[in-house]
Amino acid sequence: MGTPLPDKDDLLGQYRSMMVIRRFEEEAARHYAKGNIGGFLHLYIGQEAIAVAAVDALQEQDYIFQTYRDHGIALARGMPPKAAMAELFGKDTGCSRGMGGSMHFFDVARNFLGGWAIVGGHLAVAAGTAFKSAYNNEDRVTICFFGEGSTNIGGFHEAMSLAGIWKLPIVFVCENNQYAMGTPLERTSPLKDLSIKAKGYAMVGDRFEGHDVALVQERIAEAVDRARTGGGPTFIEVLTYRFRGHSMSDPAKYRSRTELEQKKQLDPIHVARDRLLELGVEESKLDDVDLEVDQEIDEAVKFAEASEPARQDVMLSTVYAEEGES
């Protein structure tokens, strides 16, 4: 399959977006180690091309769902790094006002409907938003991300099944990063090619590598267009790799140094950078982008540190919604 020729400016924007995610998470990891961030912290480092490409394949009104590994898609969708970092710091200025943390980013204004932390639990919820689009005959697609670990739990099956029966406008994207927590795919699935599962739900399946942002965008766009034009759901398996452990507490001893180094040869950011140079973008221009991103992330950290802590009144007033017409 030929790689599409990307537009130089589009690719530069995507490079910048991937750099924001990378630098954001490197900084988050540092602050986690320092104890400024608590709980769980699942990094997306190595998988950035998928989130960035997906966002560019979607329209503003489309809904996005992600697992607990949600920083990448939130930032790609346009969440300010300040709001994201402040959430990690447990501050009132965070995207979920300190109620959600790393695993529960929300940005409803941008139709990013959450980071969800029970494996397989959000697929049916995502299908429900697509059900609403169909019910109201809205021009709106839902995209739902999850890991290959999710494909073994019942929630996956039931959501795929309902989306298939009702031909919902949804794209299921399985980011196969090869390890379900610390267990490799060959020990969790009898299938090597997970995209075959699409057949069981009478939906179109697709499968491709996730390190080339232009390719990922093209293929996700195909599925999004299918959903938008009444062609029903698609199940996509994107082959990717996370360069860090499952979470910050995972030293990832289940895989070899050699494997990791080999995978890093296909770092999506390096791939994009090389492509930009090939397309004639000056190296200094890319360095400028890097510096700008560094600055943006530094400001995000300062903002998070200076922000007020999460508020008790928000905690107490969000257990139940206010009653009355809505």
Place this chain on the structure above:
Amino acid sequence: MRELRYREALREAMLEEMERDERVFLMGEEVGHYQGAYKVSEGLLDKFGERRVIDTPIAEAGFAGVGVGAAMVGLRPIIEFMTWNFSFVAFDQIISNAAKIHQMSAGALHVPIVFRGPNGAARQVASQHSHAVAPFYTSIPGLYVCQPSTPRDAKGLLKTAIRSNSPVIFLEGETLYGVKGEVPDEGVEELIPFGVSRVARVGADCTIVTWGRPYYVAMAAAEKLVADGIECEVIDPRTLRPLDMGPIIESVRKTNRCLVVHEHWPYGGPGAEIVDRVQREAFDYLDAPVERVTGLDVPMPYALNLENEVLPTEERVIGAVKRVTYAK
């Protein structure tokens, strides 16, 4: 007032709310073409069509989750569980999703959804089909829990539930569906608010708090106790979360005795919660320990003689009232 069966009252509530608000839809197993496993949704498919009365495969986790997602973005789903026993496979959708989204999103999203269906023992359907589930769901902040005993409460509470902006657990009873009772006339709209207990019978000697099927057991027992000169005050909380303790405490201050009668197991749950609050809020008024008549602490057996032993009976209620009133 006219007389309706409990199932008809529920059907009317759904019909009226679906007519009133196009965002309301009904989804579940056999709610449409089959006309409802217990005929609660009979006729609704003909009236509203397949867009709004939606049959599902046997996939509770899936369609409960679809309901949660649809509610998050503006619809008002009524999700029917054929029985609440089957809600356990959808537990994660209710607990981890429906009850959490509003806070997790700092109030940006809310989930106006009703989960409804028959709860508790039917008749000889054995251990896996006889759960009284109130203790599981009442323990979760973020959920409302209704358990109406009468047709009138069933209709008025379901209408309120459908209009609520938070997830509602609505516990009906298979053995209550045929019960008849007074319901306001057609065209007279009654919305019964959550968190308002109803005094069903006035009496000065002993307070009985009860709901669901045992409500009828307790009411019958109260009538029999008149012969012994004991007048019971019977209070039905109607919603178990929020729980309106006001009339209960007021009553205990008058009767100085309290008995709680419920179908769910004795370990924890709303039954134990009520006892705890009575001892804290009316301690000085109590002349006897607060007692409970509950479903026995065993999985439900199949055999009828044993099932009758497990469920609260008039005899057990009468015995308990006599103990707390020190009557012979």
